[in-house]
Amino acid sequence: MKSLQHPVILILGAGAVGLSLAGKLTTVARVYAACRAAHAAAIRERGLIMEGVWGDGTVGGITPVTGPDEVPPAVDAVVITAKGTDTRAICEEYAGVIRGRPMASLQNGIGNEEIIAEYTDTVIGGTVTTNFSVAGPGRVRVQSESAPMHLGAWSGDGGAPGRLIEIVRSAGIPVEADDDIRSGKWTKALLNIAVNPLCALLLAPVGVAADENIREIVVGLIRETYAVADAEGVRLPWATADDYLAHLFSVQVPDFAAVYPSMYYDLRRGRRTEIDLLNGYVARLGKRHGIPTPHNRCIAGLVRYAEAHPR
Ligand SMILES: NC(=O)C1=CN([C@@H]2O[C@H](COP(=O)(O)OP(=O)(O)OC[C@H]3O[C@@H](n4cnc5c(N)ncnc54)[C@H](O)[C@@H]3O)[C@@H](O)[C@H]2O)C=CC1
Numbered sequence: 001m002k003s004l005q006h007p008v009i010l011i012l013g014a015g016a017v018g019l020s021l022a023g024k025l026t027t028v029a030r031v032y033a034a035c036r037a038a039h040a041a042a043i044r045e046r047g048l049i050m051e052g053v054w055g056d057g058t059v060g061g062i063t064p065v066t067g068p069d070e071v072p073p074a075v076d077a078v079v080i081t082a083k084g085t086d087t088r089a090i091c092e093e094y095a096g097v098i099r100g101r102p103m104a105s106l107q108n109g110i111g112n113e114e115i116i117a118e119y120t121d122t123v124i125g126g127t128v129t130t131n132f133s134v135a136g137p138g139r140v141r142v143q144s145e146s147a148p149m150h151l152g153a154w155s156g157d158g159g160a161p162g163r164l165i166e167i168v169r170s171a172g173i174p175v176e177a178d179d180d181i182r183s184g185k186w187t188k189a190l191l192n193i194a195v196n197p198l199c200a201l202l203l204a205p206v207g208v209a210a211d212e213n214i215r216e217i218v219v220g221l222i223r224e225t226y227a228v229a230d231a232e233g234v235r236l237p238w239a240t241a242d243d244y245l246a247h248l249f250s251v252q253v254p255d256f257a258a259v260y261p262s263m264y265y266d267l268r269r270g271r272r273t274e275i276d277l278l279n280g281y282v283a284r285l286g287k288r289h290g291i292p293t294p295h296n297r298c299i300a301g302l303v304r305y306a307e308a309h310p311r
């Protein structure tokens, strides 16, 4: 990332998160967004329409691309916002562009950075605790925000996260450096493990997690996840599962009570979900460590069934 004055950023897999990010970054960078043809056509025709807490209006200046041949040679940094189920495929498709460049992941779940590290030396781990959705081709909604974006060095050039943070911050997005982003990814995953599958299965917004019938399931999911994270040596910011649950029910669930998480849209649209990077991942690790994870195994099984039998 040499030219901070006018950096060139490529966003890979631009949907709800990636197009919203593109819309903000375009004020401080030249932004190329690798997206599907329907988004590309709408954005070329009339720009990106944004609504919500990141601003309302039509944003020009984003260049949509639908293949690596359309990406210019001078990319300073790559940010991946594809679903974790698509990480390898999109890295393969854009391998020539990614190689040798810093690449950040804002994806949920555990395991994306390891895949990205097969394609480039400098990987930046990231989390975003904001709710994004697609309202139509080239049209996104940003509905609520509970914490700043976190970015931290995963591998390679240790200065790369700082340079990306500068760009993101200058675009007006709240962002913080994270010097233990491996634990940071688990910290963010706690929220997704607690609410994403339940909301997807129940067709309900995040507030459903506080329902008296559901709360006990959330408690089970999180206590098991804590035991597994502990066995993995992950340092979470709350000392115990119950300390995190207090934060979840007093801050995160109220912040997102009225909105639907990303997995809800996947199941509703008949797409594969990220369950195997979240609850399914916890269940797999639990097995390896001899830690029972009945809640996570059960919820992962239900989501896999729902994926295979679209409503
Ligand atoms: N939606 C949300 O509120 C949040 C989502 N996240 C995470 O961010 C990541 C992205 O989530 P969303 O933006 O909601 O998903 P999304 O499904 O809206 O966007 C991903 C986009 O990537 C596109 N894509 C995949 N492969 C492609 C390829 N080869 N070429 C071009 N486009 C390709 C898909 O068609 C899709 O439009 C996920 O890991 C999600 O868990 C994180 C925080 C909040």
Ligand SMILES: CC(C)(CO)C(=O)C(=O)O
Binding pocket: 108, 128, 129, 130, 131, 132, 191, 192, 195, 196, 256, 259, 260, 261, 262, 263
């Ligand atoms: C924070 C939250 C719940 C925001 O929607 C999210 O990460 C997701 O939807 O996957």
